[in-house]
Amino acid sequence: MLGLxxxxxxxxxxAPEMRKAKRSSKRTGQRARVFADFAYRTRxxxxxxxxxxxxxxxTQGAANPRFIVTNIHAxxxxxxxxx
Numbered sequence: 572m573l574g575l576x577x578x579x580x581x582x583x584x585x586a587p588e589m590r591k592a593k594r595s596s597k598r599t600g601q602r603a604r605v606f607a608d609f610a611y612r613t614r615x616x617x618x619x620x621x622x623x624x625x626x627x628x629x630t631q632g633a634a635n636p637r638f639i640v641t642n643i644h645a646x647x648x649x650x651x652x653x654x
Contacts, residue, residue, distance in 0.1 A: 596629040606625065
């Protein structure tokens with residue numbers, strides 16, 4: 572697994588989870604994290620789609636999205652959170 576720099580396309584894919592994290596944080600007053608995984612391919616540098624894990628975190632009143640790319644396929648039944 573490798574860290575993946577965020578970009579506008581990745582942030583859009585993670586938007587539903589970010590909304591959930593924001594709602595949870597506002598409700599509890601605590602930091603909130605929601606995880607998701609999805610297929611992603613760069614427009615130029617990757618030859619194929621890869622599995623990306625996104626962490627939608629809302630902390631101190633602000634969004635803090637993070638991304639990693641992995642070669643562990645979703646079919647192996649390993650969820651985003653454990654990764």
